[in-house]
Amino acid sequence: MEKVSIYLRKSRADIEAESRGEGETLAKHRSTLLKVAKEKKLSIVKIYEEIVSGESLMHRPEMLELLKNVESKKYDAVLVMDVDRLGRGNMQEQGLILETFKKSCTKIITPRKIYNLDDEFDEEYSEFEAFMARKELKMINRRLQNGRVRSIEDGNYISPNPPYGYEIDEGKDYRTLKPHPEQAEVVKMIFEWYVSGLGSGKIANKLNDLGYKSYTGIPWRSSSVLNMLKNLVYTGKVVWGRKDIKKSTEVGKVKDTVTRPKEEWIIADGKHPALVSEELFEKAQEILNKRYHVPYQLENGITNPLAGLIRCENCGASMVLRPYPDKDHQVMCYNNCGNKSSKLKYVEKEVLAGLAEWCLQYRAQWDIDNKSKRKKSKLTSSIPVLEKAVENLQKELVELENQKNSLHDFLERGIYDVDTYLERSQNLATRIDATKVSLSKAKLVLGQEMQREKAQIDIIPRIEKVLDVYPKINDPAHKNELLKSVLDYAAYSKDKSKRNDDFSLRLFPKLPKQTLDS
Numbered sequence: 001m002e003k004v005s006i007y008l009r010k011s012r013a014d015i016e017a018e019s020r021g022e023g024e025t026l027a028k029h030r031s032t033l034l035k036v037a038k039e040k041k042l043s044i045v046k047i048y049e050e051i052v053s054g055e056s057l058m059h060r061p062e063m064l065e066l067l068k069n070v071e072s073k074k075y076d077a078v079l080v081m082d083v084d085r086l087g088r089g090n091m092q093e094q095g096l097i098l099e100t101f102k103k104s105c106t107k108i109i110t111p112r113k114i115y116n117l118d119d120e121f122d123e124e125y126s127e128f129e130a131f132m133a134r135k136e137l138k139m140i141n142r143r144l145q146n147g148r149v150r151s152i153e154d155g156n157y158i159s160p161n162p163p164y165g166y167e168i169d170e171g172k173d174y175r176t177l178k179p180h181p182e183q184a185e186v187v188k189m190i191f192e193w194y195v196s197g198l199g200s201g202k203i204a205n206k207l208n209d210l211g212y213k214s215y216t217g218i219p220w221r222s223s224s225v226l227n228m229l230k231n232l233v234y235t236g237k238v239v240w241g242r243k244d245i246k247k248s249t250e251v252g253k254v255k256d257t258v259t260r261p262k263e264e265w266i267i268a269d270g271k272h273p274a275l276v277s278e279e280l281f282e283k284a285q286e287i288l289n290k291r292y293h294v295p296y297q298l299e300n301g302i303t304n305p306l307a308g309l310i311r312c313e314n315c316g317a318s319m320v321l322r323p324y325p326d327k328d329h330q331v332m333c334y335n336n337c338g339n340k341s342s343k344l345k346y347v348e349k350e351v352l353a354g355l356a357e358w359c360l361q362y363r364a365q366w367d368i369d370n371k372s373k374r375k376k377s378k379l380t381s382s383i384p385v386l387e388k389a390v391e392n393l394q395k396e397l398v399e400l401e402n403q404k405n406s407l408h409d410f411l412e413r414g415i416y417d418v419d420t421y422l423e424r425s426q427n428l429a430t431r432i433d434a435t436k437v438s439l440s441k442a443k444l445v446l447g448q449e450m451q452r453e454k455a456q457i458d459i460i461p462r463i464e465k466v467l468d469v470y471p472k473i474n475d476p477a478h479k480n481e482l483l484k485s486v487l488d489y490a491a492y493s494k495d496k497s498k499r500n501d502d503f504s505l506r507l508f509p510k511l512p513k514q515t516l517d518s
Contacts, residue, residue, distance in 0.1 A: 004042040004109070006033050006079045007066055007086065009050035026051075033079050036111050042079065067097065070106045077107035083115065151175075152240040155271040163233050164215050164224075165275050177233070177272035186212055187234060187275045190225060195283045200225040205336060219317060221334045229288060232267065235281045236274030240266040305479035306331065306348060313493035313504070314339045331492070340494040346501040351483065351490055352467060354507040359463045386446040393439040400432045459509065462486055486510055 008026045026049055037044050046069075048062040063086070069075065078101070080086060086097050086108070101108060102117035109115070151158050156175045162168050165187035166177035186207070193203050204220040214220055232239050241260060304321040312319055312333040321344060322330040332341035404425070410416040416424065466482045473479060488510050494503035 003045050003075050004037065004077045004079055005046040005048060005066065005069070005075045006030070006037070006044055007048045007050070007063070008033070008081075009060070009063070009085050029081050032111065033081065036109075037079060040109070042077070042109070044079070045075070067100050070104050071100050073104045073106070075106055077109050077114075079109045082110055083108060152238050152266055153268050155238060155268055157233070157238055157270060157272060158240075161215075163231055164228060165234065166272065169272070174271060176270065179273060179275060184275055187228065190228060191234070191276045191280050191284055194225075194229055195280065195287060200229070201334070204334070208335070219315065219335050221317070223320075223334070226288075229284050232281075233270065233272075234275045235278050236270050236272060238268050238270040302477040302480050304329075304344070305476045305483065306344070306351065307476075307480050309351070309480070309483055309487060309489050310347060310492050311489050312337060312339050313491045313506075319492060338496065339492065340496050340498060340503075342492075342494060342501065342503050346503075347492065347505070350501065350503075350505045351487070351507070352470065354490070354505060355463055355486065355509070356467055358507060358509055359460055359467070363460055383446065383449055386442065386449060390439065390442045390446055393435060393442055397432065397435050397439060400428060400435060404428050404432070459486070463509070 008029050010025050030047065030049075034044070036042075048066050050060050050062045066078065070078065078086075098117060100106075105118060107114055107116050154174075157168070157177050158175065162177055162180075165180055165183045167180050169176050169178040190203055190207075193206070194200070198206070199222075201222040203225045204222050207220040207225075212220070214224060228234070241264060303323075307321070308318060310319040310331055311317065312335065314337040315333065315335045317333055317335050317337075319331050319333050322332045322341065324330070329344040330341040331344050331347045333339045410421070463486045466486050470479060470482055473482075486509060488508040490508065491506040492503060493505075
Protein backbone atom coordinates (compact mmCIF):
# COMPACT_ATOMS: atom_id res chain seq x y z
CA MET A 1 0.00 0.00 0.00
CA GLU A 2 1.32 3.42 -0.94
CA LYS A 3 0.23 5.55 2.01
CA VAL A 4 -0.29 4.12 5.49
CA SER A 5 -0.36 5.91 8.84
CA ILE A 6 0.23 4.41 12.29
CA TYR A 7 -1.96 5.29 15.28
CA LEU A 8 -0.62 4.63 18.78
CA ARG A 9 -2.58 5.03 21.99
CA LYS A 10 -2.17 3.73 25.53
CA SER A 11 -4.88 1.69 27.21
CA ARG A 12 -5.50 1.52 30.96
CA ALA A 13 -3.71 -1.83 31.04
CA ASP A 14 -0.70 -0.23 29.34
CA ILE A 15 -0.53 2.53 31.95
CA GLU A 16 -0.71 -0.04 34.76
CA ALA A 17 2.05 -2.06 33.10
CA GLU A 18 4.25 1.05 32.88
CA SER A 19 3.71 1.71 36.59
CA ARG A 20 5.05 -1.80 37.27
CA GLY A 21 8.20 -0.95 35.34
CA GLU A 22 7.41 -2.99 32.23
CA GLY A 23 8.68 -0.36 29.81
CA GLU A 24 7.27 2.51 27.77
CA THR A 25 4.20 1.29 25.90
CA LEU A 26 4.14 3.57 22.87
CA ALA A 27 7.77 2.80 22.08
CA LYS A 28 7.11 -0.96 22.21
CA HIS A 29 3.97 -0.65 20.09
CA ARG A 30 5.77 1.58 17.59
CA SER A 31 8.50 -1.05 17.23
CA THR A 32 5.92 -3.84 16.78
CA LEU A 33 3.92 -1.97 14.16
CA LEU A 34 6.99 -0.89 12.21
CA LYS A 35 8.00 -4.56 12.10
CA VAL A 36 4.52 -5.41 10.77
CA ALA A 37 4.89 -2.64 8.19
CA LYS A 38 8.20 -4.11 7.06
CA GLU A 39 6.73 -7.63 6.78
CA LYS A 40 3.68 -6.40 4.86
CA LYS A 41 5.75 -3.93 2.77
CA LEU A 42 3.67 -0.95 3.89
CA SER A 43 4.82 2.63 3.24
CA ILE A 44 4.43 4.53 6.51
CA VAL A 45 3.92 8.25 5.87
CA LYS A 46 2.79 9.45 9.31
CA ILE A 47 2.76 8.24 12.93
CA TYR A 48 0.14 9.56 15.35
CA GLU A 49 1.04 9.16 19.03
CA GLU A 50 -1.77 9.82 21.50
CA ILE A 51 -0.11 10.70 24.79
CA VAL A 52 -3.40 10.78 26.72
CA SER A 53 -5.60 7.84 27.66
CA GLY A 54 -9.24 8.80 27.28
CA GLU A 55 -12.37 7.27 25.87
CA SER A 56 -13.89 10.48 24.49
CA LEU A 57 -12.82 11.76 21.08
CA MET A 58 -12.87 15.31 22.45
CA HIS A 59 -9.80 14.50 24.55
CA ARG A 60 -7.80 12.78 21.80
CA PRO A 61 -6.41 15.50 19.50
CA GLU A 62 -4.30 13.04 17.48
CA MET A 63 -7.37 10.89 16.78
CA LEU A 64 -9.33 13.95 15.66
CA GLU A 65 -6.54 14.88 13.25
CA LEU A 66 -6.33 11.29 12.00
CA LEU A 67 -10.09 11.16 11.32
CA LYS A 68 -9.89 14.45 9.43
CA ASN A 69 -7.13 13.06 7.22
CA VAL A 70 -8.92 9.73 6.77
CA GLU A 71 -12.02 11.62 5.70
CA SER A 72 -9.87 13.49 3.15
CA LYS A 73 -8.67 10.10 1.82
CA LYS A 74 -5.02 10.84 2.57
CA TYR A 75 -4.28 7.23 3.55
CA ASP A 76 -4.91 3.83 2.02
CA ALA A 77 -4.90 2.28 5.49
CA VAL A 78 -4.27 2.93 9.18
CA LEU A 79 -2.09 0.51 11.15
CA VAL A 80 -3.05 -0.04 14.83
CA MET A 81 -2.39 -2.65 17.53
CA ASP A 82 -6.12 -3.46 17.83
CA VAL A 83 -9.33 -2.02 16.42
CA ASP A 84 -10.38 -0.85 19.88
CA ARG A 85 -7.28 1.41 20.03
CA LEU A 86 -9.18 3.66 17.64
CA GLY A 87 -11.89 4.06 20.26
CA ARG A 88 -14.10 2.21 22.67
CA GLY A 89 -16.13 5.10 24.02
CA ASN A 90 -19.87 5.45 23.45
CA MET A 91 -21.76 3.94 20.51
CA GLN A 92 -22.08 7.29 18.76
CA GLU A 93 -18.32 7.88 18.67
CA GLN A 94 -17.52 4.29 17.67
CA GLY A 95 -20.03 4.56 14.85
CA LEU A 96 -18.50 7.85 13.71
CA ILE A 97 -15.01 6.32 13.59
CA LEU A 98 -16.03 3.21 11.65
CA GLU A 99 -18.26 5.20 9.28
CA THR A 100 -15.40 7.61 8.51
CA PHE A 101 -13.14 4.71 7.56
CA LYS A 102 -15.88 3.07 5.50
CA LYS A 103 -16.83 6.18 3.50
CA SER A 104 -13.20 6.95 2.65
CA CYS A 105 -12.47 3.29 1.75
CA THR A 106 -9.59 3.34 4.25
CA LYS A 107 -8.56 -0.07 5.57
CA ILE A 108 -7.73 -0.82 9.22
CA ILE A 109 -4.67 -3.04 9.64
CA THR A 110 -3.74 -4.85 12.87
CA PRO A 111 -0.91 -7.38 13.39
CA ARG A 112 -3.45 -10.22 13.00
CA LYS A 113 -6.01 -8.95 10.46
CA ILE A 114 -6.77 -6.44 7.69
CA TYR A 115 -10.25 -4.92 7.91
CA ASN A 116 -11.89 -3.70 4.72
CA LEU A 117 -15.11 -2.02 5.85
CA ASP A 118 -16.51 -2.20 2.30
CA ASP A 119 -16.60 -5.95 2.87
CA GLU A 120 -19.81 -6.89 4.71
CA PHE A 121 -18.16 -9.56 6.86
CA ASP A 122 -15.27 -7.28 7.90
CA GLU A 123 -17.70 -4.48 8.70
CA GLU A 124 -19.84 -6.72 10.93
CA TYR A 125 -16.75 -8.20 12.56
CA SER A 126 -15.28 -4.77 13.36
CA GLU A 127 -18.63 -3.57 14.74
CA PHE A 128 -18.82 -6.67 16.93
CA GLU A 129 -15.28 -6.10 18.24
CA ALA A 130 -16.10 -2.46 18.98
CA PHE A 131 -19.27 -3.54 20.82
CA MET A 132 -17.35 -6.09 22.93
CA ALA A 133 -14.64 -3.54 23.74
CA ARG A 134 -17.28 -1.07 24.94
CA LYS A 135 -18.97 -3.74 27.09
CA GLU A 136 -15.62 -4.77 28.53
CA LEU A 137 -14.83 -1.17 29.47
CA LYS A 138 -18.17 -0.79 31.26
CA MET A 139 -17.70 -4.07 33.14
CA ILE A 140 -14.19 -3.10 34.24
CA ASN A 141 -15.40 0.29 35.50
CA ARG A 142 -18.36 -1.28 37.31
CA ARG A 143 -16.19 -3.91 39.03
CA LEU A 144 -13.66 -1.28 40.07
CA GLN A 145 -16.34 1.00 41.49
CA ASN A 146 -18.12 -1.80 43.39
CA GLY A 147 -14.84 -3.02 44.82
CA ARG A 148 -13.93 0.46 46.03
CA VAL A 149 -17.31 0.97 47.70
CA ARG A 150 -17.08 -2.38 49.51
CA SER A 151 -13.57 -1.58 50.69
CA ILE A 152 -14.66 1.84 51.99
CA GLU A 153 -17.64 0.33 53.82
CA ASP A 154 -15.23 -2.10 55.48
CA GLY A 155 -13.30 0.92 56.80
CA ASN A 156 -10.28 0.68 54.51
CA TYR A 157 -8.36 3.72 53.24
CA ILE A 158 -8.01 3.29 49.46
CA SER A 159 -6.47 6.58 48.31
CA PRO A 160 -2.87 6.11 47.11
CA ASN A 161 -1.27 8.67 49.46
CA PRO A 162 -1.89 9.18 53.17
CA PRO A 163 -3.05 12.58 54.45
CA TYR A 164 -0.62 14.63 56.51
CA GLY A 165 -0.42 13.18 60.02
CA TYR A 166 -0.78 9.55 58.97
CA GLU A 167 1.19 6.71 57.40
CA ILE A 168 -0.18 3.84 55.32
CA ASP A 169 -0.69 0.64 57.34
CA GLU A 170 -1.21 -2.21 54.90
CA GLY A 171 -1.74 -5.94 55.46
CA LYS A 172 -2.94 -8.95 53.52
CA ASP A 173 -6.64 -8.14 53.82
CA TYR A 174 -6.68 -4.51 54.93
CA ARG A 175 -5.32 -1.07 54.05
CA THR A 176 -5.66 1.63 56.64
CA LEU A 177 -3.76 4.46 58.34
CA LYS A 178 -1.67 4.81 61.46
CA PRO A 179 -0.57 8.05 63.16
CA HIS A 180 2.71 9.48 61.93
CA PRO A 181 5.08 9.68 64.93
CA GLU A 182 6.01 13.32 64.24
CA GLN A 183 3.12 14.74 62.22
CA ALA A 184 0.12 13.55 64.26
CA GLU A 185 0.62 16.18 66.97
CA VAL A 186 0.96 18.90 64.32
CA VAL A 187 -2.53 18.04 63.01
CA LYS A 188 -4.04 18.46 66.48
CA MET A 189 -2.16 21.72 66.89
CA ILE A 190 -3.53 23.08 63.58
CA PHE A 191 -7.15 22.41 64.58
CA GLU A 192 -6.62 23.93 68.04
CA TRP A 193 -4.99 27.05 66.60
CA TYR A 194 -7.83 27.49 64.13
CA VAL A 195 -10.65 27.24 66.68
CA SER A 196 -8.67 29.64 68.89
CA GLY A 197 -8.98 32.33 66.21
CA LEU A 198 -5.83 31.92 64.13
CA GLY A 199 -6.53 32.11 60.36
CA SER A 200 -5.32 29.56 57.83
CA GLY A 201 -2.71 31.93 56.37
CA LYS A 202 -1.23 32.73 59.79
CA ILE A 203 -1.20 29.04 60.69
CA ALA A 204 0.75 28.29 57.50
CA ASN A 205 3.28 31.03 58.31
CA LYS A 206 3.61 29.81 61.88
CA LEU A 207 4.29 26.24 60.75
CA ASN A 208 6.95 27.50 58.35
CA ASP A 209 8.54 29.67 61.06
CA LEU A 210 8.66 26.67 63.42
CA GLY A 211 10.39 24.58 60.77
CA TYR A 212 7.60 22.07 60.13
CA LYS A 213 7.59 20.57 56.65
CA SER A 214 4.64 19.32 54.62
CA TYR A 215 4.63 15.77 53.21
CA THR A 216 6.18 16.99 49.96
CA GLY A 217 8.74 19.17 51.73
CA ILE A 218 7.44 22.43 50.27
CA PRO A 219 6.47 25.32 52.58
CA TRP A 220 3.01 25.36 54.12
CA ARG A 221 0.30 27.42 52.44
CA SER A 222 -3.13 28.61 53.42
CA SER A 223 -4.71 26.15 50.97
CA SER A 224 -2.90 23.20 52.60
CA VAL A 225 -4.28 24.15 56.00
CA LEU A 226 -7.82 24.58 54.64
CA ASN A 227 -7.64 21.15 53.02
CA MET A 228 -6.77 19.59 56.36
CA LEU A 229 -9.47 21.44 58.28
CA LYS A 230 -12.14 20.03 55.93
CA ASN A 231 -10.86 16.44 55.90
CA LEU A 232 -13.12 14.01 57.80
CA VAL A 233 -10.35 11.41 57.87
CA TYR A 234 -8.91 13.15 60.95
CA THR A 235 -12.04 12.15 62.91
CA GLY A 236 -11.49 8.47 62.12
CA LYS A 237 -13.81 8.40 59.09
CA VAL A 238 -13.27 7.32 55.49
CA VAL A 239 -15.17 9.10 52.69
CA TRP A 240 -15.99 8.15 49.10
CA GLY A 241 -18.03 9.80 46.37
CA ARG A 242 -17.61 13.38 47.55
CA LYS A 243 -17.07 14.53 43.98
CA ASP A 244 -18.58 13.44 40.70
CA ILE A 245 -15.74 13.56 38.18
CA LYS A 246 -16.48 12.90 34.53
CA LYS A 247 -14.55 13.39 31.33
CA SER A 248 -15.65 16.66 29.80
CA THR A 249 -17.37 16.78 26.42
CA GLU A 250 -15.98 20.27 25.81
CA VAL A 251 -12.93 20.61 23.58
CA GLY A 252 -9.87 21.66 25.59
CA LYS A 253 -11.47 20.80 28.94
CA VAL A 254 -10.19 17.64 30.59
CA LYS A 255 -12.88 16.95 33.18
CA ASP A 256 -16.08 18.17 34.74
CA THR A 257 -16.04 18.08 38.54
CA VAL A 258 -19.12 18.61 40.66
CA THR A 259 -19.29 18.31 44.45
CA ARG A 260 -22.15 16.02 45.41
CA PRO A 261 -24.57 16.83 48.25
CA LYS A 262 -23.23 15.45 51.54
CA GLU A 263 -26.15 13.01 51.82
CA GLU A 264 -24.81 11.23 48.70
CA TRP A 265 -21.34 10.69 50.16
CA ILE A 266 -20.32 7.27 51.47
CA ILE A 267 -19.01 7.92 54.98
CA ALA A 268 -17.87 4.96 57.06
CA ASP A 269 -15.99 4.40 60.29
CA GLY A 270 -12.38 3.83 59.34
CA LYS A 271 -10.05 1.27 60.84
CA HIS A 272 -7.63 4.05 61.69
CA PRO A 273 -7.58 6.09 64.94
CA ALA A 274 -8.85 9.68 64.95
CA LEU A 275 -6.35 12.50 65.47
CA VAL A 276 -8.96 15.09 66.53
CA SER A 277 -12.27 14.74 68.34
CA GLU A 278 -15.54 15.18 66.47
CA GLU A 279 -16.33 18.12 68.74
CA LEU A 280 -13.11 19.94 67.77
CA PHE A 281 -13.68 19.13 64.09
CA GLU A 282 -17.25 20.52 64.17
CA LYS A 283 -16.06 23.73 65.83
CA ALA A 284 -13.58 24.18 62.99
CA GLN A 285 -16.36 23.62 60.42
CA GLU A 286 -18.54 26.28 62.05
CA ILE A 287 -15.73 28.82 61.77
CA LEU A 288 -14.97 27.76 58.19
CA ASN A 289 -18.58 28.29 57.14
CA LYS A 290 -18.58 31.82 58.52
CA ARG A 291 -15.38 32.94 56.83
CA TYR A 292 -14.50 33.70 53.21
CA HIS A 293 -11.42 31.93 51.88
CA VAL A 294 -9.61 32.29 48.60
CA PRO A 295 -10.83 29.40 46.40
CA TYR A 296 -8.18 26.70 46.68
CA GLN A 297 -9.74 23.84 44.74
CA LEU A 298 -10.90 23.91 41.17
CA GLU A 299 -14.37 22.45 40.99
CA ASN A 300 -14.68 22.57 37.21
CA GLY A 301 -11.18 22.34 35.82
CA ILE A 302 -8.44 24.93 35.38
CA THR A 303 -9.43 28.60 35.56
CA ASN A 304 -5.89 30.01 35.47
CA PRO A 305 -4.09 29.77 32.09
CA LEU A 306 -0.73 30.01 33.92
CA ALA A 307 -1.53 27.29 36.49
CA GLY A 308 1.62 25.39 37.51
CA LEU A 309 3.87 27.49 35.27
CA ILE A 310 4.89 30.52 37.36
CA ARG A 311 7.35 29.93 40.21
CA CYS A 312 8.41 32.41 42.83
CA GLU A 313 12.04 33.46 42.30
CA ASN A 314 12.44 34.07 46.04
CA CYS A 315 11.19 30.80 47.57
CA GLY A 316 10.59 28.47 44.61
CA ALA A 317 6.88 27.96 45.32
CA SER A 318 4.30 27.78 42.55
CA MET A 319 2.47 31.08 42.36
CA VAL A 320 -1.31 31.04 42.42
CA LEU A 321 -4.21 33.05 41.08
CA ARG A 322 -5.91 35.45 43.49
CA PRO A 323 -9.32 36.21 41.96
CA TYR A 324 -11.25 39.40 42.67
CA PRO A 325 -14.93 39.91 41.86
CA ASP A 326 -14.64 43.55 40.79
CA LYS A 327 -11.03 44.04 39.59
CA ASP A 328 -8.21 42.30 37.73
CA HIS A 329 -7.06 38.92 39.06
CA GLN A 330 -3.59 38.79 40.60
CA VAL A 331 -0.76 36.24 40.42
CA MET A 332 0.75 35.94 43.89
CA CYS A 333 2.97 33.87 46.19
CA TYR A 334 1.32 32.78 49.43
CA ASN A 335 4.56 32.36 51.37
CA ASN A 336 5.03 36.02 52.35
CA CYS A 337 8.59 35.89 51.00
CA GLY A 338 8.65 39.50 49.80
CA ASN A 339 7.75 38.80 46.17
CA LYS A 340 5.10 41.33 45.16
CA SER A 341 2.06 40.19 43.17
CA SER A 342 1.11 41.38 39.67
CA LYS A 343 -2.00 41.38 37.55
CA LEU A 344 -2.59 38.14 35.66
CA LYS A 345 -2.93 39.99 32.35
CA TYR A 346 0.55 41.52 32.78
CA VAL A 347 2.22 38.19 33.58
CA GLU A 348 0.39 36.38 30.78
CA LYS A 349 1.43 39.07 28.28
CA GLU A 350 5.06 38.84 29.41
CA VAL A 351 5.10 35.04 29.09
CA LEU A 352 3.96 35.27 25.46
CA ALA A 353 6.38 38.10 24.70
CA GLY A 354 9.22 36.13 26.29
CA LEU A 355 8.42 33.02 24.24
CA ALA A 356 8.34 35.08 21.05
CA GLU A 357 11.70 36.69 21.89
CA TRP A 358 13.27 33.34 22.79
CA CYS A 359 12.05 31.89 19.51
CA LEU A 360 13.50 34.78 17.49
CA GLN A 361 16.84 34.63 19.28
CA TYR A 362 17.14 30.89 18.87
CA ARG A 363 16.20 31.00 15.20
CA ALA A 364 18.72 33.83 14.64
CA GLN A 365 21.46 31.82 16.37
CA TRP A 366 20.56 28.81 14.26
CA ASP A 367 20.82 30.86 11.06
CA ILE A 368 24.20 32.32 12.10
CA ASP A 369 25.60 28.87 12.90
CA ASN A 370 24.31 27.43 9.62
CA LYS A 371 25.79 30.30 7.53
CA SER A 372 29.14 29.80 9.24
CA LYS A 373 29.05 26.08 8.49
CA ARG A 374 28.09 26.60 4.85
CA LYS A 375 31.13 28.84 4.36
CA LYS A 376 33.45 26.21 5.81
CA SER A 377 31.96 23.10 4.26
CA LYS A 378 29.57 21.87 1.63
CA LEU A 379 28.01 19.50 4.16
CA THR A 380 24.48 20.43 5.23
CA SER A 381 24.98 18.87 8.66
CA SER A 382 28.02 18.32 10.86
CA ILE A 383 26.34 15.52 12.79
CA PRO A 384 27.81 12.63 10.71
CA VAL A 385 31.33 14.06 11.16
CA LEU A 386 30.82 14.48 14.90
CA GLU A 387 29.35 10.99 15.21
CA LYS A 388 32.42 9.58 13.45
CA ALA A 389 34.71 11.52 15.79
CA VAL A 390 32.90 10.09 18.82
CA GLU A 391 33.10 6.59 17.34
CA ASN A 392 36.86 6.92 16.71
CA LEU A 393 37.51 8.20 20.22
CA GLN A 394 35.49 5.35 21.71
CA LYS A 395 37.53 2.84 19.71
CA GLU A 396 40.74 4.54 20.83
CA LEU A 397 39.62 4.36 24.45
CA VAL A 398 38.84 0.64 24.15
CA GLU A 399 42.26 0.04 22.60
CA LEU A 400 44.00 1.93 25.40
CA GLU A 401 42.06 -0.02 28.02
CA ASN A 402 43.12 -3.26 26.30
CA GLN A 403 46.75 -2.10 26.34
CA LYS A 404 46.41 -1.33 30.03
CA ASN A 405 45.12 -4.84 30.69
CA SER A 406 47.99 -6.29 28.70
CA LEU A 407 50.51 -4.57 30.96
CA HIS A 408 49.63 -6.99 33.76
CA ASP A 409 50.22 -9.97 31.48
CA PHE A 410 53.58 -8.59 30.34
CA LEU A 411 54.63 -8.04 33.95
CA GLU A 412 53.57 -11.54 35.01
CA ARG A 413 55.29 -13.14 32.03
CA GLY A 414 58.51 -11.24 32.72
CA ILE A 415 58.45 -9.29 29.47
CA TYR A 416 58.38 -6.05 31.50
CA ASP A 417 60.24 -5.40 34.71
CA VAL A 418 58.54 -3.33 37.42
CA ASP A 419 60.06 -0.03 36.35
CA THR A 420 59.05 -0.53 32.73
CA TYR A 421 55.57 -1.58 33.80
CA LEU A 422 55.14 1.56 35.94
CA GLU A 423 56.44 3.83 33.20
CA ARG A 424 54.14 2.32 30.57
CA SER A 425 51.21 2.31 32.99
CA GLN A 426 51.65 6.00 33.78
CA ASN A 427 51.89 6.83 30.11
CA LEU A 428 48.71 4.90 29.34
CA ALA A 429 46.85 6.52 32.24
CA THR A 430 47.70 9.98 30.88
CA ARG A 431 46.56 9.02 27.39
CA ILE A 432 43.34 7.46 28.72
CA ASP A 433 42.50 10.60 30.70
CA ALA A 434 43.17 12.82 27.69
CA THR A 435 41.05 10.58 25.45
CA LYS A 436 38.18 10.61 27.97
CA VAL A 437 38.28 14.42 28.05
CA SER A 438 38.25 14.57 24.25
CA LEU A 439 35.39 12.05 24.12
CA SER A 440 33.33 14.06 26.62
CA LYS A 441 33.87 17.24 24.62
CA ALA A 442 32.98 15.51 21.35
CA LYS A 443 29.79 14.07 22.87
CA LEU A 444 28.88 17.50 24.23
CA VAL A 445 29.34 19.17 20.84
CA LEU A 446 27.40 16.35 19.14
CA GLY A 447 24.58 16.68 21.65
CA GLN A 448 24.42 20.44 21.15
CA GLU A 449 24.33 20.04 17.38
CA MET A 450 21.59 17.41 17.55
CA GLN A 451 19.70 19.63 19.97
CA ARG A 452 19.93 22.56 17.57
CA GLU A 453 18.61 20.48 14.70
CA LYS A 454 15.81 19.11 16.85
CA ALA A 455 14.92 22.64 17.92
CA GLN A 456 14.82 23.74 14.30
CA ILE A 457 12.44 20.97 13.22
CA ASP A 458 10.45 20.63 16.41
CA ILE A 459 10.64 23.24 19.16
CA ILE A 460 10.67 26.45 17.17
CA PRO A 461 7.64 25.50 15.02
CA ARG A 462 5.86 24.29 18.16
CA ILE A 463 6.37 27.61 19.94
CA GLU A 464 5.35 29.52 16.83
CA LYS A 465 2.16 27.45 16.64
CA VAL A 466 1.38 28.15 20.31
CA LEU A 467 1.89 31.88 19.79
CA ASP A 468 -0.43 31.78 16.78
CA VAL A 469 -3.22 29.73 18.40
CA TYR A 470 -3.11 31.13 21.95
CA PRO A 471 -4.83 34.51 21.30
CA LYS A 472 -7.63 32.78 19.37
CA ILE A 473 -8.92 30.63 22.26
CA ASN A 474 -10.73 31.56 25.46
CA ASP A 475 -10.69 28.37 27.53
CA PRO A 476 -8.06 28.71 30.33
CA ALA A 477 -7.48 24.94 30.45
CA HIS A 478 -6.70 24.81 26.73
CA LYS A 479 -4.38 27.82 27.05
CA ASN A 480 -2.63 26.16 29.99
CA GLU A 481 -2.18 22.96 27.99
CA LEU A 482 -0.65 24.89 25.09
CA LEU A 483 1.85 26.74 27.29
CA LYS A 484 2.86 23.55 29.12
CA SER A 485 3.64 21.91 25.78
CA VAL A 486 6.55 24.35 25.24
CA LEU A 487 7.38 25.75 28.68
CA ASP A 488 8.70 24.01 31.81
CA TYR A 489 8.13 27.06 33.99
CA ALA A 490 8.87 30.77 34.40
CA ALA A 491 10.61 32.30 37.42
CA TYR A 492 8.91 35.51 38.63
CA SER A 493 10.43 38.29 40.74
CA LYS A 494 9.14 41.72 41.77
CA ASP A 495 10.40 44.09 44.47
CA LYS A 496 7.96 45.79 46.82
CA SER A 497 8.87 49.16 45.29
CA LYS A 498 7.91 48.09 41.74
CA ARG A 499 4.51 48.84 40.21
CA ASN A 500 2.24 47.40 37.50
CA ASP A 501 4.18 45.39 34.89
CA ASP A 502 7.64 46.25 36.24
CA PHE A 503 8.80 42.75 37.19
CA SER A 504 11.33 40.13 36.08
CA LEU A 505 10.33 36.90 34.37
CA ARG A 506 12.82 34.21 33.33
CA LEU A 507 11.48 31.59 30.93
CA PHE A 508 12.61 27.97 30.89
CA PRO A 509 11.44 26.44 27.58
CA LYS A 510 11.19 22.64 27.54
CA LEU A 511 14.06 22.20 25.12
CA PRO A 512 16.84 23.03 24.88
CA LYS A 513 17.80 23.41 28.55
CA GLN A 514 18.71 27.08 28.62
CA THR A 515 17.14 30.22 30.05
CA LEU A 516 16.07 33.54 28.65
CA ASP A 517 15.72 36.74 30.64
CA SER A 518 12.82 38.93 29.61
